[in-house]
Amino acid sequence: MKPYIEMTNEELHEEFKVMDREYKKFQAMDLNLNMSRGKPCREQLDLSMGMMDALSSDADLSCEDGTDCRNYGVLDGIHEVKVLMGDMMENNPDNIIIYGNSSLNIMYDTVSRAMTHGIMGNTPWCKLDKVKFLCPVPGYDRHFGITEYFGIEMIPVPMTPTGPDMDLVESLVSSDSAIKGIWCVPKYSNPQGYTYSDETVRRFARLKPAATDFRIFWDNAYTIHHLYDDRQDHLIEILAECKRAGNPDLVYKFASTSKITFPGSGISALATSLNNLEDIRRQLVHQTIGHDKVNQLRHVRFFGDISKMVEHMRKHADILRPKFEAVEEIFEKNLGGLGIADWTKPAGGYFISFDGLPGTAKRIVDKARKAGVILTGAGATWPYGRDPQDSNIRIAPSYPPIDDLKLAAELFTICVRYISIKKILENRAEEA
C-alpha cells in the first residue's frame, strides 16, 4: 500500500470505510485490555514465587554480621543486599543506601529533601523564587509528576536515539542556576527503549552546572532488563564516569528490583558519592529507623548472587520478547510504509514509543478506549501532560497475555489508520 499522504481524497475515503468496518469488528468483540502501564504479567510474577520460601519459620534471619534482621536498626541496608544491588547497579556497596519497596519513593524523597533542606548546604529549593528541571521528552510521567507536584518548572529537552540533546542540556545547565536537575532513564529509556551513548554519558559527567546543587537524577530502572541475550545495550556507569571527570557529586542514581521480583514488594536503592550519602543520611536518620531488612534478606537468600539474578532476568526476557516482537510485527504489517507512524524497536525495558501524525495521539487513544483497549494517556510522556505535537503514545506490551496483546495491537493500528486518514482529510480541507 502506498503512503496515505500520496493517496487522493477518494482513495482515503475508501480506505477509511475499510478501517471503519475493521474497527467495528473489534468493537463487537467487547475487549477489555490494558496496555497502559509497565506492569509485569502473571507469568513473570510466577518466576519469583520461590521468594516466598526463601525465609521459612525455621530459618535463621540473621545477616552475615550477626544482626537479627527481625529487629530495629541498620539505617541504610544490610551489607549483603548492598553487595547484590551493587553488582546489579555496577556500584561499590559503600556508595549505596537500600530503601523500601519503591525507587519512585526515593526520587520523591530526594526532591522533597532538596526542597526543605537543600543539597549539601545549599539554599533549600523552597526558599528560591524559581527551581527548574530539564525533562527529556518523551519521558516518564511519574518523574514529571514529582517535579510538577513540587512546583518545579519543567523544561522539555528532545530525546534522540543516543540520549537527550546534549548541546541543549549543556547550554541550559551551564547558563541557568535555577536549573537544579534533569530526569534521566539512561538505559532502555521510558518510553523509547533508547540507551544513552558513550558520548552522552561522558558529556553528562562533564557538565559544568551554573548551580552547585544541580544533580542528575539517573533512574536506571532497566539496567539488567534486556530482551535479548545477544543484542544488549551497554551503558557507561555514571558514578564512576563522574568521579573520573572530577564531578563525583553530580549524580543520584536509582534502581530497584520492582521488575525483577515483585513490583511493590521489592528492594530499591540509591547510589551516589560519599559526600551525597553523608548529606542524605543526616536526613534519613530522622525519617526512619530502617527499611525492611527481612525483605532485604529474602532477596539475598532467593538470589544468592548477581549471576542468579541475571539468569532470572533471562526468564523474564523469554516471556517479554515474544510480546515486543508481536507488537512490532503487527505495527510493521499494518503501518509499515504508510508514512503515518514511527515506533521504536528496543532491546530491553518495558516500552515502545509510538509517534503518529501531529494532532492524532489523543484521538487514537480515545478511539482505542472506545473499543476496550486502554493505552497510556496521550500527553502522559510530556511535562504537564502536554505533548505539543499530540503525536506520542507509549505502548506497554508486558501485561496482557500474548493473544490479547496481538488483538490490542491490531486494534491499535486500525485506530491509527482511521484517525490518520481523518486527520489528513481535515488538514487538506483546512488548506483548501
Place this chain on the structure above:
Amino acid sequence: MKPYIEMTNEELHEEFKVMDREYKKFQAMDLNLNMSRGKPCREQLDLSMGMMDALSSDADLSCEDGTDCRNYGVLDGIHEVKVLMGDMMENNPDNIIIYGNSSLNIMYDTVSRAMTHGIMGNTPWCKLDKVKFLCPVPGYDRHFGITEYFGIEMIPVPMTPTGPDMDLVESLVSSDSAIKGIWCVPKYSNPQGYTYSDETVRRFARLKPAATDFRIFWDNAYTIHHLYDDRQDHLIEILAECKRAGNPDLVYKFASTSKITFPGSGISALATSLNNLEDIRRQLVHQTIGHDKVNQLRHVRFFGDISKMVEHMRKHADILRPKFEAVEEIFEKNLGGLGIADWTKPAGGYFISFDGLPGTAKRIVDKARKAGVILTGAGATWPYGRDPQDSNIRIAPSYPPIDDLKLAAELFTICVRYISIKKILENRAEEA
C-alpha cells in the same frame, strides 16, 4: 534506711563508700548491656516466626477483591489489612491509609508534606516565618528529632499522669497561630507509660486552635501493648471524639505492628478524617505506586483477625511483664524511701520513666555506661536533648534477657545512689 536528705554528711560519706564498693563489683563483671531503646527481645521476635510461613510458594497471593498482591497498585493498602489495622486502631477501615514498615516515616512525611504543601489548602509551613509544635515532656526523642530537623520551634508542655497539662495546651493552641501541632503518645506514653484520661481526650477533641492547620499528631504506638490482662488502660478513641465534637479534621493518628510482629518489617497506618485523607492522597500518588502489599497480605494471613492479634499480644506481655516487674522490684528495694528518685509503674508500653534529683541524670547515665550498661541518653526525652532539670531517664526493660536486666537494674540503682549522694553533698557545700 532513712531518706538521704535526712542523713548527716558523715552518714552520707559512709553510704558513699558502700556504693563505691558495690559499683566496683559491677565494674569488675565487665558487663555489656543495653537498656537504651524500646527494642523487643529475641523471644518476642520468635513469637512471629510463623509469619515466614504465612505465604508460601504455592499460596495464592490474591487479596479478597482478586487483586494480585504481587503486582503494582493499590495506593493506600488492601482492604483486609485496613480491616485488621482498623480493628486494632478502633477506626473505620475507610479512614485508614496503610503505609510501609514505619509509622515514624509516616509522621516524618506528614510534617514534610505540611512544610512543602501545607495542610488542606493552607500556606505551606516552609513559607511561614515561624512554626511551632507543643511537646509534652518527657516525651519521645524521635518525635522531637523530626520537628527539630524541620526547624520547627518546640515548646515543652509538662506531662501529668492524666496526660499533658491541658490548661496550658488549650491556652497556647488557642492564642498562637504559629502553633501547628502537638506530639502525643496517648496510651502507655513514651517514656512514662501514662494513658491520657477521658477528660484529657475530650479536651483535645474540643481544642479551638488559632491555626486552621493545627493538627494533633496522635502516635498511638502502644494501643494493644498491655502488660496485664486484668489491669489495662482504656483510651477514648480520638477520631470519633473529634467527630462528635465537630472537629473531625483535627487529628492525624499513627500506629504500626512494629512491636507486634517484626520491628522494621511490619505494617504502619495512618487514620484520619476523609478530608485529611483526600489531602494526603493527592500527595501520596506522586510519592509511590503503593506500599508492600505482599507484606500486608502476610500479616492478614498470619493473624486472621484482631482476636488472634490480641492473643499474640498476651504472649508478648508474658515475656515483658516479668521484666518490668523485676525492674520495679529492684528500684523499690534499692531506692524506695531514699527520697532521691521517682519512677512510673506502667500497665503497658515499653518504658519506665525515671526521675532522679535535679542535676543527676547525665551523671547517672555516664556512671552506668562506664560499668557497661547503656541507657537512653539523659536529655533525650526533652526537645533539643535539653532536660532543664537534668533529672529524667528513660528505662527500656524489653531487650536484655531477664538476668542481665536485673544486673543492669541493680547497677543502675547503685549509680543513682552514688551520684545522688555526691549531688547532695555538693549542694550542701555550695549552700555552706
